[in-house]
Amino acid sequence: MTTADTPPTQPSGPTSSGPAPDASSTAAASASSLAWARRRGSLARFWRQYRAQRAGLLGLAGLILIALIALCAPLLVGGDVQSVTHAPGTALEAPSGEFPLGTDQFGRSLLGLLVWGSRISLTVGLLAAGLSVAIGTLVGVVAGHYRGWFSTVVMRITDWFLVMPTLVLAIVLATVLSRSIWTVILAIGVASWPTTARLVRAQTIAVESRPFIERARALGGGDRHIMTRHVLPNVLPLVLAQTTLGISTAILTEATLAFLGLGDPTIISWGGMLQDAREAGAVSSGHWWYLAPPGLAIALVALSFTLCGRAIETVLNPKLGATR
Structure with missing residues (x-):
């Protein structure tokens, strides 16, 4: 009897059907998770310290309320609140049950106009402040990184804008360009960036004097790597604080431009409401309900x-908290 050849026996135990995991990808994943854990820890620590600032919490609550009103404006008052031909009331009615804040010279509800105008005022403030901070951050980081004649020329140009x-500069730009909301945003952003540039440049010089910048250069890090990976993350906290302060200034500037008649006449904003009240003679005729609501709204948002x-x-x- 002949025995058939038996196949070779397979090794016992679990077998792997795919390639072994790459050690470099595992290390990259662990480094990424560690970085995210550090970011979450930093945000949690920031929020704990921010909650200790009662004034900051009050301002944050005011901003959340105003933002919700602006987002829900189409649901609260509807889009026809701006219509002059379908105004529900008569001209310059005093506050009543039907119109809690009265009406304007066209018979439109001032409460509805105030709610709808919050969208434009907040939009202009956010976009104009964002443009201003973006320009100032770019100029400040570049001028702080590159020294010598280049930095001197850039800062002299910044000083010219600063003085x-x-x-006045925003008025000139708004007068020369076409009257629209984008013109107002551009005028405010271009006119208000020098302060941010000065602050960011000083912070950039302080950051680049630290030892880890020298190590990055020794390891072959170029100018772009140092500015984007090392300098910019260290100046972002200053940029964030400057942005929140710049939004209030941008809203006030937009209101001033609209009050002077340099805004877009086809949109409703708080500054435009003040301009309409001035043209309607609300100051001389004693129609306080036409002037007070938009003025108080601007003051509340700027304060928040x-x-x-x-x-x-x-x-x-x-250190600022210890000196105040």
Whole structure:
């Protein structure tokens, strides 16, 4: 009897059907998870310190309320609140049950206009402040990193913009360009960036004097790597605080431009409401309900952003809290 050849026996135990995991990818994943854990820890620590600032919490609560009103404006008052031909009331009615804040010279509800105008005022403030901080951060980081004649020329240009009154420069730009909301945003952003550039440049010089920048250069890090990976993350807290403070200034500037008749006449904003009240003679005729609501709304938003900005500054720089 002949025995058939038996196949070789397979080794016992679990077998792996795919390639072994790459050690470099595992290390990268662990480094990424560690970085995210550190970011979450930093945010939690920032929030704990921010909650200790009562004024900052009050400003944050005000901003959340105003933002919700602006987002829900189409649901609260509807889009036809701006219509002049379908105004529900008569001209310049005093506050009543039907119109809690009265009406304007066209018979439109001032409460509805105030709610709808919050969308434009907040949009202009956020976009104009974002443009201003973006320009200032770029100029400040570049001028602080590259020294010598280049930095000198850039800072002399910055000084020229700095001594120029912001409102005057914004008025000139808004007058030369076409009257629209984008013109107002561009005028405010271009006119108000020098302060941020000065602050960011000083912070950039302080950061680049630290030892880890020298190690990065010794390891072959170029200018772009140092500015984006090392300098920019260290100046972002200052940029954040400057942004919150710049939004309130941008809203006030937009209101001033609209009050002077340099805004977009086709949109409703708080500054435009003040301009309409002035043209309607609300000051001389004693129609206080036409002037007070938009003025108080502008003051409330500016105060809320200022309180948040001061609180962020105190958290990021505890020395400020000791001197105040």
